[in-house]
Amino acid sequence: MNLSKICGIAAGVLIAAMPVSLLPCAAAETYSYTLLDDGTASLKCEDAALVHADIPETIDGHTVTALAENCFNGCTQLETVTIPDSVTTIYSYAFQGCSMLETIAIPQAVAKIEDFAFEGCLSLQEITVADGNETYYAENGILFKDGISRTLVRYPQSKTDTSYKTPDKCGTISPWAFTDCRYLEKLEFTKVSAIGADVCMNCTALQKVTICDDVPELIGAGFAYCSSLRSVKLPERLTQIGDRCFFGDAALSEINFPAKLESVGEQAFYACVELKTLPLPKSIKTLGSESFGYSVNESGASTKIPGVVFEVDFGSAAYKYAKSNGFSYRSEAPQSLILIIVVGAVLAILMIAGVSISVKRQKAEKAAEAELLALEQRRKAHEERKRKKKEESGK
Template sequence: MQAFNACSGLETVSLPNAISIGNSAFLNCSALTTVDISGVTGTLGNNTFKNCTALTSLNVSGATIAGNNTFENTGTLANADFSSLVSLGAQTFRKTAAVALSFPALTHVGNASDPTSGLVFWQASNLKTIDFPMVEVINTGAFNSCTSLESITFPATLTSLTENNYNMFKGCTSLANVIVEYTTFIPLGYNPDGASVNTSIFADVFGATLTIPSSVNATDYTTGDVWKDFGAPVLNVNTHEAALGWDFYPNPAKDVVTIQNIQSQHADITVFDLNGRILLNKTINNVQSEINLSSLNTGIYLFQVKTDAGAFVKRIAKQ
């Protein structure tokens, strides 16, 4: 249903009680800047916001799936809530002007049932950072031609990279940091004829720093096919957290995060959102304590921990 297709004068849409949005609903609404359709709990149709080049504020917090080309050629999406999205279709964010995107619940970058439905962020040339702490699958060419992308984190939920990741970072000439959080080595390989099965994942990426978990045998990465091209890896920043004797669980959390401190240090903990706003403060002196997140929305939060022995920041996902 192309309800508002090509309504070039439409600037604001507020339909918080809408339950579904059809294909191409706001296609070519070039003046549209603000949308609230937070009541939609299912799928955002194909081409829903395609060519909405002025779109900056978007609340689709209830939607779980985005179709093909749903946000192609949109504006900056500077104030966007994608907190429930778990799956994206082919070319969902192609050519978006977004600089930073966060998907706290996302598990599939590309159609979950079709690994060839890729190129999700193809030609998103302004995109610098992306956060998807729950991602499990990334389809073909996901970040192809994202020329401004500076850093990527493969969370612990991403346990393998295969031929389905062909051309994942092709043309990503600004990519400077690749962070792997899975605590078991992820092998990549070459064909017997010398052609690489997985080399195209990092095609056009030169001089980037590879960061790996401290628990992984670094030799696997320094000698492993494709990975060895990065040079000597850096140990994960969470090493400092572990050295100070701290542990946070569960992560992701639904309501309560348990904090263990084996040294029973005095600590001041501040919880921030990704915009830097202070949400909670707590001082602890015990071996074990809890922080209740039940009043917070689904998303990613930063726990800043300050002790006499040092300080660090822990990223926690709230489900």
Template sequence: MLRVLNYRGKIKRSKKMKKVAALILTFIMLVSAVSGGIITAWALTSGDFEYTVSENKATITAYNGSAEVLSIPSTLGGYSVAEIGEGAFQNNITLQRVTVPAGVNKIGARAFYSCVMLRSISLPATVSELSEKTFANCSSLERVTAAGSLTKIYREAFNYCSSLQSLNLTSALTYIGDNAFANCYAIQINMEKLSGDITYIGSQAFRNCYKAYGSANISAQTTVGGLAFDACGAQAINFNSEHPKYSSENGIIFNKDKTSLVRYPAGRANTEYTIPSTVAQIDSYAFHRAQQLESIVIPESVSIIGDYAFASCLMLDNVVLPSSVDELSDYAFNSCPMLKSVSFPENLISIGAHAFGYCDLREINLPSSLESIGKYAFYRNYNLTEAVLPNSVTEMDSFVFEDCRALSSVTLSENLGAVAWGTFANCEALSSIVVPEGCTEIEGAAFMGCKALESVYLPSTLEYVGRNAFSDTKLVEVYYNDAQTKWEIIDINETGNRPLQSAEIHFGGWHFHSYSISGLNNDMLVFRCSCEKSYSERFSDYINVRGSLPVDLNADGIVNAKDYAILIKNY
């Protein structure tokens, strides 16, 4: 071993000799590799391309150019290009048209991921498989030309290729991965091309392929993942009778024994449908985006309606829920813009979050069994005018009636402990509200943007008012059901609540008059409240306003107490 004596008489190993030894070792390894006929993963550069070489074949690992139109070279540094490596072109923002050369037999995962300007690409016959996320998020990609037949398309290969219009699928295709074509909104895939040779169709494989068409025929050997055809434009999806998991009837998917309705094809042309009486459960997303469906008959056998079950059924205009349903799941009828009326069952216990958001309900008659309402349940029902919450309701989540701009009359449950965040935000027609005794909190933004709100009745139990609870309102009068000394200890957040604090506050008890007919004085009806207040109304006006009925109810030519007796008995 070489040693060097330093001037202090100490012996140390030469650093220079270490470097020499390392170079010699590297040279020996290189010679050994070359002599064995292999050059392993050597990083090289040619023009705008970076590549590696293995077994005398080049794999492109990166592209550093800025071309808009690119023909990928078939050779780099004298080596044939066999692969496009993982992420080689990902996030490129200039490429618009690409041609992949013959000889390339593999395109790696994310090879063209998020090339947002890419509009078309040509693949050679040597490419038979597309790896995961190969073209995912290529939002401008319109056309993929495959010279050969693709046999396998792995997960998310075309996910969110929202402009993709066509791709030729052949009988050679055997595998379609999860989300392979999900969110390809414009793609016009003929579902009849899904032949019996396909062994796997992944979860959400064709989700949101709105313009897909035709009837899919699924063999008994094909494994199909959940939501594979959700919001897919297929007119029918037929399963072989020997399929171990699913069955079908008229192109509608059920579980094997038809107790669950799994998928009603979004492209089905029928406007009406009656669910078979064998069905106990409507699965999540079962009717999602059923574009032509106007009317649905749900039998008493159904007890479960899943999340998003009827969401975005754009033509659905009325629903009668059977008494067997006691819970409505989240988003059950969300974004049904033509839905004007819903008949709620008498034993309904809960309405899920967003259940009727973005619908067109005009009135809601909630049953006395109802206990809870989820957040945003009736959000943006612009034509809803009245809401009566039965006293059975003890829990109402945030933003339930937000942006119900025509809502002018609200009756809250007497057992509601709090008015939650944003519950009535932007209900621009609401002019007065009674917060019942027992309620302790009015949370932030609860009445924010109620531009017509002039009077509010607040309970003696109120302890807290959150920020912006009454911002952008026209409060003039506040009726507080207790003394001023108690009002002054309520925790009122000062942010955005100036309208509440500036209004005229009336202290002491408040009473709402509930009049009933107490008699008839000539042609005037007399009404009296339990508090002894009374008023009179002309008999003919009262009758006509309430139903355009004749004043002379017994048709004897005289308006008198006999007509009044008929009124009390029948009206």
């Protein structure tokens, strides 16, 4: 074997031994990529100052099929992006923080978009999906995932409509689906059966929310930091309100608490300073720390909100929470307890009356006995006097 052939084999061995998780783009250092199991590439942008992204269909001979997690994360100047038809997967946080991006077009082949892919896209106004995509579709600029129960994936953060009502065919809402929507004022969930975590967090213009009765739980900080939120209609089937669900909603003053509610998470209504009257049902079994009635003072410490009044059932978890935390409360005893108290009071009165009659009878009996004894003593004295007189006359 000649020397050149040996060198060639050695070079091939060295190249094969090199890690292939991160290889530079041949054309420019704009992108890096990871080779997937099938030999295709998962792309990542390495230029944080990129303004226009024309993603290549191939890189170093490898077909680009995925946008990696955090692909464009931090590209705050990115205004446009073109995704090639070869892409099938968009991973989490792919466009995180792309605050100048206004529109995005999803190609026909994309079959998977992970949660949070478009978080921080504060200027996003419209999402479109290519015709023929079998997994996703767009309706009025809003991204949906098709299926038996259709899922609302992402409502664009800068879509200028002020009200929105979910379509009847939409059964699920993805986590963070409405987060940071800056113009939305009224939102109605119709015929929805599941709502993901943190769904409307930081929707600062949102004023009114209506949730249909089929939703059993609100997970995480679903409506936290909605500083304009005033009115919420909770579903009748709701059993759980998650930790910090309405955290920081300073304007919230109107909300219903369903009769089937069982759990209210930690700081669920923290800093809801306008929520002064709290009619909490007896169905509640657990209340997390500072779930109601607390806010933060100027020094940053938790403090009780003045004027808060709990309307609770005697002995319930809400009653115990209000009492143990030193809040004012109004409580009505259960009918069974009222009956017991009334019956007890009647028995007590009867007992007292009985004791009084018994005492009077005893006093009367003692007085009669004393009178009889006095009469007997007088009779004996009279007999003694007669006896003495008779003896004296006989002498």
